[in-house]
Amino acid sequence: MMKKGTKRKIYLIAAVVCIVSVIAEIMFAHPHGHEIWHTVPGADIVIAFVGGWILILTATKIMAPILQRKEDYYDGGDDKDE
Numbered sequence: 001m002m003k004k005g006t007k008r009k010i011y012l013i014a015a016v017v018c019i020v021s022v023i024a025e026i027m028f029a030h031p032h033g034h035e036i037w038h039t040v041p042g043a044d045i046v047i048a049f050v051g052g053w054i055l056i057l058t059a060t061k062i063m064a065p066i067l068q069r070k071e072d073y074y075d076g077g078d079d080k081d082e
Contacts, residue, residue, distance in 0.1 A: 021045050 026041040037043040 018045065020051070 022042040022045055025045060029041065037047060
């Protein structure tokens with residue numbers, strides 16, 4: 001279990017990293033693509049962030065119930081070893 005302050009620190013660090021990434025892209029990135037998302041500053045960061053959350057939600061909400069077994073999955077069976 002995480003301490004109350006630890007979770008807040010993690011969110012704060014993630015927010016600072018995102019803000020610094022957007023500022024760095026606005027200042028140093030040069031639009032060079034033909035698609036609209038290559039010309040908008042910060043679009044690559046937003047696309048990556050949304051894609052990451054889609055992967056996380058897919059893994060936890062859809063794939064985990066399909067792939068995980070109950071805690072006592074291997075306990076039921078023949079009792080020859082006892």
